[in-house]
Amino acid sequence: MNTRSLNVLGEICPVPLMRTQEAVAQLAPGDELVVEVDFVRSVRNIMQWCTRHHYSYKLDDLGPLWRITICKH
Amino acid sequence: MTRRALFALLAPSGVLAIGWWLYQMKPQTAGLWLAGIVLGVAMHRSRLCIAAAFRDSVLFHDTGPAKAILLALALSAVSFGWMQHQALQQGLRLPGNLYPITAGTVAGAFLFGMGMIPAGGCACSTLLRLGEGHLRFLWTLLGLTAGSLLGAYQYGWWEAVLGKTAPVHLPALLGWPLAAALEAVVFVGLFCLLRWWEQREEGL
Numbered sequence: 320m321n322t323r324s325l326n327v328l329g330e331i332c333p334v335p336l337m338r339t340q341e342a343v344a345q346l347a348p349g350d351e352l353v354v355e356v357d358f359v360r361s362v363r364n365i366m367q368w369c370t371r372h373h374y375s376y377k378l379d380d381l382g383p384l385w386r387i388t389i390c391k392h
Numbered sequence: 393m394t395r396r397a398l399f400a401l402l403a404p405s406g407v408l409a410i411g412w413w414l415y416q417m418k419p420q421t422a423g424l425w426l427a428g429i430v431l432g433v434a435m436h437r438s439r440l441c442i443a444a445a446f447r448d449s450v451l452f453h454d455t456g457p458a459k460a461i462l463l464a465l466a467l468s469a470v471s472f473g474w475m476q477h478q479a480l481q482q483g484l485r486l487p488g489n490l491y492p493i494t495a496g497t498v499a500g501a502f503l504f505g506m507g508m509i510p511a512g513g514c515a516c517s518t519l520l521r522l523g524e525g526h527l528r529f530l531w532t533l534l535g536l537t538a539g540s541l542l543g544a545y546q547y548g549w550w551e552a553v554l555g556k557t558a559p560v561h562l563p564a565l566l567g568w569p570l571a572a573a574l575e576a577v578v579f580v581g582l583f584c585l586l587r588w589w590e591q592r593e594e595g596l
Binding site (some may be wrong): 331332333336337358359360363364367368371382383 | 396443456512525526
């Protein structure tokens, strides 16, 4: 299992979700992607997208930013 | 004490202090101040974003924000319809600012939408994002203010160019039952369209 990270701090919608979609597409099944984002609407976008595509995720609220760990099954 | 806890303690005190100061000058202004704060908190916590309603629907087939806006519009249509009906029943003037829908409305909406997406938000979400600390939205706010001022300054000229037409009040044209039924059909139709678009995403 590999873990990749994606830094989209400072980016506003729709860039964080688009870059997350691109990064997840390159993952192999079982790999994880750690996304760091500070735009609140994008957090909701990424969570919604994971739910719709049945990817499990873990959200950590780190104060001024959020870390979303997405697992591609 | 963390910065968050300190802010959580100081912000409500500041809101109440300003509210009290406004109340001393004019009670109605204090009421508007508090209503604005409540609306702002509700919009922030719900992550409501009008730009997202259009952008996320088109780009990601995520119609959640669009459905929320549609519901808000439907509730507002029902409540304003009831208020207008009550006012007319009592022989009062029709409440609300009614404006005609012209080609200018369509062109203006298109221009606003073209600016809203690259700017990252509409008027209310610009204020919300600025409040969250995204200082780049100061530029959006500056552009929004400059555009609004220019529009207000040149309003007479635009009205003369685009032509002045009288607004249409649907209940006056069709009667209340038919106007209400037409609005209901439009809202249900838009909701069904969003549902169809949402399920059209590949793999869902």
